[in-house]
Amino acid sequence: METKLATQVGRLRLRSPLLTASGTSGSADELAGLGGSQATVAALGAFVTKGVTLAPRQGNPEPRIIETRAGLLNSIGLQNKGVARFLSEDWPKLRQYKLPVIVNISANTVEEYGELAGRLVAGAPDIAGLEINVSCPNIKEGGVSFGVDPVAIEKIVRTVKRPAGRALIITKLTPNITDITVAAEAAIAGGTDALSMINTLRGVAIDLRTQRPYFANVAAGLSGPAVKPVGLCMVWDCFAKIPECRSRRVPIIGIGGISTWQDVIEYLLAGASAVQVGTAWFVYPDIFVEMKKGLERYLAGNRTTVRQLVGRAHRW
Amino acid sequence: MNLNATIAQLLARDGWTLDGHVARQGRRRISFFTPDTPVAKFQRIARQDRDRFLHLAVVVAATAAVMHRLRTPQLADRYPRALFTSLEELAGPLRPRTTTVATFHAEVLSNRPTEDRSHYRLVFRAPELSGLVPPQFFMMDTLPERFPFGARTVNRGPVDWTPRPMLKRPFGICRDFHPHFPADYLKRLALPPSLALTLHPPAPDHFDLLYKVLPEGLGTNLMTKLNRGDRVHMLGPLGQPFDVRPLRAAGVEEVHIIGGGVGMAPLITLVEALRFYAFPVKVFLGIATLASLRLQDELAVTFGESPRAAYVYLDDLLAAGVKPADIFLSCDMARPRRVRGLPAANLHQGLVPEQYRRFLRERPVPQAMAITCGPHRMMEVMTGICRAAGLPLKVLLEKRMGCGFGVCFSCVQKVRHADGSEDYARVCREGPLFDAEEIVWKPNSQPKWAGCGCAARC
Ligand SMILES: Cc1cc2nc3c(=O)[nH]c(=O)nc-3n(C[C@H](O)[C@H](O)[C@H](O)COP(=O)(O)OP(=O)(O)OC[C@H]3O[C@@H](n4cnc5c(N)ncnc54)[C@H](O)[C@@H]3O)c2cc1C
Ligand SMILES: Cc1cc2nc3c(=O)[nH]c(=O)nc-3n(C[C@H](O)[C@H](O)[C@H](O)COP(=O)(O)O)c2cc1C
Ligand code: FES
Numbered sequence: 062m063e064t065k066l067a068t069q070v071g072r073l074r075l076r077s078p079l080l081t082a083s084g085t086s087g088s089a090d091e092l093a094g095l096g097g098s099q100a101t102v103a104a105l106g107a108f109v110t111k112g113v114t115l116a117p118r119q120g121n122p123e124p125r126i127i128e129t130r131a132g133l134l135n136s137i138g139l140q141n142k143g144v145a146r147f148l149s150e151d152w153p154k155l156r157q158y159k160l161p162v163i164v165n166i167s168a169n170t171v172e173e174y175g176e177l178a179g180r181l182v183a184g185a186p187d188i189a190g191l192e193i194n195v196s197c198p199n200i201k202e203g204g205v206s207f208g209v210d211p212v213a214i215e216k217i218v219r220t221v222k223r224p225a226g227r228a229l230i231i232t233k234l235t236p237n238i239t240d241i242t243v244a245a246e247a248a249i250a251g252g253t254d255a256l257s258m259i260n261t262l263r264g265v266a267i268d269l270r271t272q273r274p275y276f277a278n279v280a281a282g283l284s285g286p287a288v289k290p291v292g293l294c295m296v297w298d299c300f301a302k303i304p305e306c307r308s309r310r311v312p313i314i315g316i317g318g319i320s321t322w323q324d325v326i327e328y329l330l331a332g333a334s335a336v337q338v339g340t341a342w343f344v345y346p347d348i349f350v351e352m353k354k355g356l357e358r359y360l361a362g363n364r365t366t367v368r369q370l371v372g373r374a375h376r377w
Numbered sequence: 378m379n380l381n382a383t384i385a386q387l388l389a390r391d392g393w394t395l396d397g398h399v400a401r402q403g404r405r406r407i408s409f410f411t412p413d414t415p416v417a418k419f420q421r422i423a424r425q426d427r428d429r430f431l432h433l434a435v436v437v438a439a440t441a442a443v444m445h446r447l448r449t450p451q452l453a454d455r456y457p458r459a460l461f462t463s464l465e466e467l468a469g470p471l472r473p474r475t476t477t478v479a480t481f482h483a484e485v486l487s488n489r490p491t492e493d494r495s496h497y498r499l500v501f502r503a504p505e506l507s508g509l510v511p512p513q514f515f516m517m518d519t520l521p522e523r524f525p526f527g528a529r530t531v532n533r534g535p536v537d538w539t540p541r542p543m544l545k546r547p548f549g550i551c552r553d554f555h556p557h558f559p560a561d562y563l564k565r566l567a568l569p570p571s572l573a574l575t576l577h578p579p580a581p582d583h584f585d586l587l588y589k590v591l592p593e594g595l596g597t598n599l600m601t602k603l604n605r606g607d608r609v610h611m612l613g614p615l616g617q618p619f620d621v622r623p624l625r626a627a628g629v630e631e632v633h634i635i636g637g638g639v640g641m642a643p644l645i646t647l648v649e650a651l652r653f654y655a656f657p658v659k660v661f662l663g664i665a666t667l668a669s670l671r672l673q674d675e676l677a678v679t680f681g682e683s684p685r686a687a688y689v690y691l692d693d694l695l696a697a698g699v700k701p702a703d704i705f706l707s708c709d710m711a712r713p714r715r716v717r718g719l720p721a722a723n724l725h726q727g728l729v730p731e732q733y734r735r736f737l738r739e740r741p742v743p744q745a746m747a748i749t750c751g752p753h754r755m756m757e758v759m760t761g762i763c764r765a766a767g768l769p770l771k772v773l774l775e776k777r778m779g780c781g782f783g784v785c786f787s788c789v790q791k792v793r794h795a796d797g798s799e800d801y802a803r804v805c806r807e808g809p810l811f812d813a814e815e816i817v818w819k820p821n822s823q824p825k826w827a828g829c830g831c832a833a834r835c
Contacts, residue, residue: 087784126787343780
């Protein structure tokens with residue numbers, strides 16, 4: 062029987078709207094090392110993996126993280142083992158959790174995205190979904206982010222969709238853009254099954270002692286409670302302006318600064334069908350369990366369900 | 378399996394004899410008991426021994442897993458002042474301990490500064506950390522559970538722009554305290570070395586943490602405001618444990634611990650472990666001035682004694698049973714005075730790696746291994762010294778951390794694998810202890826003695 066927490070993202074039925082956010086979720090090993098891991102897994106609707114790339118990536122030099130007011134800047138640089146080792150080492154362990162697994166993919170050319178998707182789906186046919194991270198620099202276009210280029214977004218989605226088979230295609234949009242609905246519409250034109258937003262916001266920190274930028278790449282990604290209103294606004298805009306989002310034919314996964322169960326409800330009301338929690342989870346590993354409790358209390362108290370809450374703030 | 382024969386064999390190597398369930402050597406006695414022995418037996422041994430640690434009780438469980446279930450803080454009063462072992466470890470290979478990470482609130486017992494307020498000692502109760510094996514560490518909130526509005530600020534002004542820290546801070550344990558055992562029991566404990574490897578002290582339930590207040594460090598400044606009774610959120614134990622017991626079979630006859638400044642703090646639990654298992658230890662401590670170590674001993678008060686001036690590190694090492702002759706002290710800001718019975722020859726004005734290098738030169742060392750923690754430059758210099766002397770060195774790294782449990786990849790250190798490939802390893806997950814030869818220190822950095830700054834300056 063479906064519980065009040067159940068939700069749906071495209072074809073994918075989820076028992077809970079709570080998902081991990083890419084790059085902050087680790088692999089199965091870290092989760093298993095936590096005392097409360099079973100309760101956490103029970104609170105999750107799906108597991109979104111760290112960003113996977115075709116070849117292994119070392120990532121950026123240190124320092125990679127700095128705390129800001131109510132947030133943090135990170136410049137990890139997509140450190141990961143590459144798709145081959147992901148499939149041989151991480152995937153078998155992730156499957157054991159019996160959760161839908163969504164693999165986050167990153168690449169530097171349109172063709173690479175396609176090849177990566179093909180390798181993943183061939184190596185792990187029961188993958189629940191692919192989340193396309195379009196915030197990566199486009200090497201052929203001088204390193205400009207794919208995410209600001211609607212034509213590139215549409216192309217990537219098309220290219221990934223071909224080999225994806227049954228896997229759900231989610232396009233993860235960057236907030237570093239004038240109007241996110243343009244990027245969202247491009248992804249929909251390319252055939253995406255769902256949208257997720259937002260990735261981190263660009264930010265800089267400068268070290269007063271050296272009088273130089275703190276990170277080797279100068280700009281880093283801002284996440285955490287500080288970005289919540291931004292993410293919420295972008296979910297709102299897409300739901301309000303794009304008919305496919307409003308009809309939930311292309312549902313939205315809300316991301317950005319979600320740290321309490323109240324934040325989850327706000328995102329649902331703004332139009333998100335599910336949410337991802339990143340920074341808050343690694344600051345407080347019990348967060349999913351606490352959020353689930355809070356949601357259940359709220360839903361019971363208001364005699365409602367997650368499905369009914371989605372986009373409710375838009376009626377007037 | 379014949380328990381008596383196994384124990385007798387272990388004891389014989391160290392000149393002890395077994396008579397029934399009691400092992401003896403001179404005035405020392407160890408009595409072995411099954412887990413269902415009445416509590417009164419343990420109480421009687423404790424009473425009669427009066428903390429001289431001449432007569433010890435040991436609880437023998439069937440398996441290591443059962444033993445760890447018995448030696449929890451919850452059962453501390455069931456086996457007062459007893460050590461633990463298991464048939465499994467007595468007979469077979471040593472079982473390394475595995476731990477799972479817990480989130481919990483610890484209760485602050487005291488938080489006292491040294492004389493120059495550069496360091497604080499925080500004593501707290503946290504039975505959840507009882508499974509911690511050094512040099513595992515934990516992450517802690519720098520504010521208590523409830524945050525009295527406006528009471529804790531760093532930037533003063535009409536508007537408080539101080540961010541409330543969101544990230545927890547990583548710290549190593551400086552010392553652990555076992556229920557029913559006096560804080561300095563290792564001074565008197567003398568276990569037969571072969572048997573010692575299979576023994577375990579009761580699970581510790583309170584701990585202390587020695588932290589340095591960074592001049593611009595938000596978290597460590599906030600921590601100075603913690604008070605007795607505050608509840609602080611923590612996550613731990615984290616990182617890989619380092620089981621020192623197999624070192625004996627590997628032929629290590631002596632362990633050298635070299636700590637630069639606050640880098641000494643997380644090494645002291647390691648010294649405690651080494652001392653418990655009866656390893657000879659030599660400790661080299663580098664600090665700015667002795668004054669940065671002096672404090673009013675709150676710990677004494679915690680244990681119902683009257684307060685007295687104490688030296689952090691030095692007194693901790695002595696309490697761990699390290700002899701004054703085995704402690705070497707370098708001060709780089711002032712000439713060190715004689716303290717706590719350290720021989721004059723062990724005092725050095727300058728930096729601790731210099732003193733260690735001289736020590737290695739003057740005295741051919743037996744099969745030894747070295748473990749160090751301190752500023753990066755110092756550890757780099759130490760790597761060169763140990764390489765030249767042919768000593769294996771392990772380094773305890775401290776890095777900025779986001780999560781502490783391996784998911785954010787922010788605490789990385791570049792390492793070189795045996796096959797020559799390079800990679801970023803996570804200090805919180807693969808560390809915090811690494812083989813020094815694995816570490817790729819910053820490219821092109823020229824280690825300079827003058828800038829090594831093992832003391833409070835960096
Ligand atoms: C495994 C481990 C064990 C440690 N054990 C001890 C100990 O026993 N005693 C002790 O005094 N210190 C110890 N440290 C260092 C301690 O974590 C830092 O001094 C502390 O985090 C500084 O926090 P802050 O908020 O005052 O500094 P800020 O500069 O305000 O902190 C900003 C960020 O940088 C990080 N950071 C700054 N300096 C360091 C540093 N040297 N190492 C790691 N992270 C840093 C902080 O965690 C924080 O995320 C240990 C670190 C690690 C990784
Ligand atoms: C340390 C870190 C690593 C991240 N890595 C990735 C990544 O590999 N791929 C990706 O699409 N997003 C990545 N993100 C972005 C998060 O998935 C998320 O979109 C963002 O942090 C906002 O959510 P939050 O405020 O809940 O953290 C990363 C974020 C952080 C903090
Ligand atoms: S602190 Fe997050 S991976 Fe080490």
